[in-house]
Amino acid sequence: MPRKLLLPYKSVFSHFRAPRGLHDALAMNAARSGYRVFSANSTAACTELAKRITERLGAELGKSVVYQETNGETRVEIKESVRGQDIFIIQTIPRDVNTAVMELLIMAYALKTSCARNIIGVIPYFPYSKQSKMRKRGSIVCKLLASMLAKAGLTHIITMDLHQKEIQGFFSFPVDNLRASPFLIQYIQEEIPDYRNAVIVAKSPDAAKRAQSYAERLRLGLAVIHGEAQCTEQDMDDGRHSPPMVKNATVHPGLELPLMMAKEKPPITVVGDVGGRIAIIVDDIIDDVESFVAAAEILKERGAYKIFVMATHGLLSADAPRLIEESSIDEVVVTNTVPHEVQKLQCPKIKTVDISLILSEAIRRIHNGESMAYLFRNITVDD
Numbered sequence: 001m002p003r004k005l006l007l008p009y010k011s012v013f014s015h016f017r018a019p020r021g022l023h024d025a026l027a028m029n030a031a032r033s034g035y036r037v038f039s040a041n042s043t044a045a046c047t048e049l050a051k052r053i054t055e056r057l058g059a060e061l062g063k064s065v066v067y068q069e070t071n072g073e074t075r076v077e078i079k080e081s082v083r084g085q086d087i088f089i090i091q092t093i094p095r096d097v098n099t100a101v102m103e104l105l106i107m108a109y110a111l112k113t114s115c116a117r118n119i120i121g122v123i124p125y126f127p128y129s130k131q132s133k134m135r136k137r138g139s140i141v142c143k144l145l146a147s148m149l150a151k152a153g154l155t156h157i158i159t160m161d162l163h164q165k166e167i168q169g170f171f172s173f174p175v176d177n178l179r180a181s182p183f184l185i186q187y188i189q190e191e192i193p194d195y196r197n198a199v200i201v202a203k204s205p206d207a208a209k210r211a212q213s214y215a216e217r218l219r220l221g222l223a224v225i226h227g228e229a230q231c232t233e234q235d236m237d238d239g240r241h242s243p244p245m246v247k248n249a250t251v252h253p254g255l256e257l258p259l260m261m262a263k264e265k266p267p268i269t270v271v272g273d274v275g276g277r278i279a280i281i282v283d284d285i286i287d288d289v290e291s292f293v294a295a296a297e298i299l300k301e302r303g304a305y306k307i308f309v310m311a312t313h314g315l316l317s318a319d320a321p322r323l324i325e326e327s328s329i330d331e332v333v334v335t336n337t338v339p340h341e342v343q344k345l346q347c348p349k350i351k352t353v354d355i356s357l358i359l360s361e362a363i364r365r366i367h368n369g370e371s372m373a374y375l376f377r378n379i380t381v382d383d
Contacts, residue, residue: 034117035086035367038062040076040107041100045339049124050090052336052356057364062087066103074099076106083115086367089154090122090359094339095317097127101145105152112153120156120366121149122359124337125313129163130285132170146170158362160337160355161284161312165381176362176372180312180335181383183353185217187333188280191351192308198278199223199304203295207283213383214282214310223272223279225295228265268298275303286311286334289320293327300328308333314340314350321346 037059039050047061054061063079089111091104104121111119131141149157150172157171160178168175188195199221202211208224215222279299286292286309296307307329314334316324321343324332332347334340335355344350358375365372 034084035059035088035363036062036080036082037088037090037363038064038078038107038111040066040089040091040103041094042066042103043094043339045341046092046094046100048339049092049336049356049359052354053090053122053360053363056356056360064107066107068099074102074106076103076110078107078110078114081114082111084117086118086120087111087116088120088122088363088367092337092339093123093125093127101127105148108149108152108154116153118155119153120158120363121154122158122363124160124335124355124359125315126157126159126162126167129167132164132167140170142167143170146172156366158359158366160335160359163284176366176375178358178362178375179379179383180337180353180355181214181217181379183335183355183358184282184310184312184333185214187351187353188218188308188310192278192280195278195280196220197276198280199272199274201225201272201274201279201281201295201299203281203283203291210284210383211282213380214280221272221277223270223274225268225270225298226266227268268294270298270302274299277304278306278308279304280308280310282310284311285313285315286332287315287317287320289316289323289327292329293323296328306330310334313337314343314352316340316343316350321350324349 037050037054037057039047039061041047042065050061065077065079066074068074089104089107091100093100104123108119108121126142128141128145131138132143134140155173157173157175158178159175161180162168162177165177168177188198192198195218198218200211200215200218200223202208202222202224205224205226211224212222214220281292281295292309296309299307309329309332311332311334314332315338316334325347329349331349331351333351333353335353337355340350340352344352362372362375365375
């Protein structure tokens with residue numbers, strides 16, 4: 001079978017670039033076409049993605065000023081008329097998440113009060129997406145943020161690889177959850193020599209569906225890591241973290257609930273053969289890398305001779321670059337949904353895949369009222 005038939009995605013996005021002769025005409029007509037693209041962040045690292053998107057659209061970045069005053073308050077000033085236009089706000093999320101959220105909210109509200117027709121947020125990595133479930137006496141912060149964005153004036157959102165697909169139900173307006181898997185799969189095919197000798201690895205059973213999707217598209221084997229590293233005697237819990245004794249607890253005399261057994265993970269094991277193979281770990285977010293480093297060590301012990309980590313969002317917080325550099329991981333591949341240039345300088349193993357192509361095409365289709373189905377061709381829920 002020819003190689004190009006292995007991946008239906010490879011030809012999906014190839015024609016999105018505008019013909020060379022049309023760029024000047026598109027730039028001249030951008031303002032008259034009824035849409036503008038703004039960046040809600042003032043730092044150079046965060047505006048890089050916005051510049052890539054506008055270059056593909058043949059448009060100019062909207063004129064605005066976003067800055068923090070000396071007391072820490074965020075101020076946004078729109079420097080041109082947006083009345084009756086479709087406005088796309090591109091907001092990438094740097095390490096200071098809360099400042100980025102306020103910048104987005106304030107800019108959306110400023111555009112709303114300036115009589116913009118539609119305000120569409122382009123948020124490749126949606127913040128607080130890990131806090132999308134109720135845990136003990138906490139709160140579903142992701143749902144709170146969705147309500148805040150609607151109140152600020154957003155009418156639509158374009159995002160990529162939500163941590164949980166169910167997050168789309170938190171919004172009262174349309175959400176287009178794009179996928180980065182076509183670009184990451186293409187990277188595997190073009191940049192990993194002898195990728196046919198690879199096996200796709202899920203570092204936990206929770207990631208098995210995503211890994212299975214990659215394996216089926218690449219016609220590769222699948223392995224799943226299960227369990228956790230066992231503690232030594234020195235690491236054993238000495239009881240100081242045990243819950244306090246409850247005194248005078250009152251229980252209804254007729255209430256006898258069944259006792260639920262506590263969960264206990266088995267020793268870490270690899271389900272699947274990785275001996276003499278290239279191991280490719282896939283996930284949606286790589287933030288604290290301890291679990292990825294531990295998985296790489298296990299895979300190395302099981303005979304994998306090269307280990308790659310593929311993820312959509314490379315948050316790479318804290319000491320992630322150093323830990324990756326010192327680990328058995330050969331390469332970490334992430335997209336540019338989150339700025340990570342500083343981390344790349346600290347760790348040459350980190351590589352970047354550009355996804356501005358699909359974001360720019362999504363903007364064009366939404367403004368022109370075209371169907372978004374083409375961007376999801378051959379995409380399933382598990383991708």
